[in-house]
Amino acid sequence: MPLIAVLNGPNLNLLGKRQPEIYGRETLADVETACRTLAAELGLDLRFHQSNHEGQIVDWIHDARETAAGIVINPAALTHTSVAILDALNAFEGPVVEVHVSNVHKRESFRHHSFVSLRADGVIAGCGTEGYLLALRHVSSRLGARNRT
Ligand SMILES: O=C1C[C@@](O)(C(=O)O)C[C@@H](O)[C@@H]1O
Numbered sequence: 001m002p003l004i005a006v007l008n009g010p011n012l013n014l015l016g017k018r019q020p021e022i023y024g025r026e027t028l029a030d031v032e033t034a035c036r037t038l039a040a041e042l043g044l045d046l047r048f049h050q051s052n053h054e055g056q057i058v059d060w061i062h063d064a065r066e067t068a069a070g071i072v073i074n075p076a077a078l079t080h081t082s083v084a085i086l087d088a089l090n091a092f093e094g095p096v097v098e099v100h101v102s103n104v105h106k107r108e109s110f111r112h113h114s115f116v117s118l119r120a121d122g123v124i125a126g127c128g129t130e131g132y133l134l135a136l137r138h139v140s141s142r143l144g145a146r147n148r149t
Pocket residue numbers: 010011012074075076077078079099100101102103104111
């Protein structure tokens with residue numbers, strides 16, 4: 001079964017508790033459960049991680065080079081600052097989908113720029129935590145298309 005790495009950046013451990021008016025009330029554990037249920041339906045293995053540390057996320061992306069077929073990533077605030085995450089993703093060959101729970105384009109202008117979008121095959125923003133499920137479906141269909149060629 002192809003493995004998908006779902007990677008989450010800083011402060012997402014507080015999902016459901018911090019600024020619920022922006023990010024909703026679902027926790028990251030709820031997101032992981034929903035992702036695991038969908039992954040099982042799609043025939044995908046899932047690795048689900050969260051870190052508040054940029055280097056840890058870079059290391060997980062490096063691991064994914066050896067082990068994962070695709071990446072779903074919510075880099076959180078690092079989206080807007082991290083060339084290191086962009087460079088790591090550029091060294092990964094499979095499909096990458098960037099997810100944001102909130103619609104970053106409706107928010108402060110510093111959230112409008114994403115380094116990660118320079119690499120992402122798709123970007124989902126503003127669909128709440130459902131965005132993770134949409135991203136998984138998309139990675140799955142890209143992998144299916146790849147396997148057929
Ligand atoms: O921490 C986050 C979460 C976020 O990535 C989102 O999921 O909406 C949007 C980022 O701008 C913010 O720093």
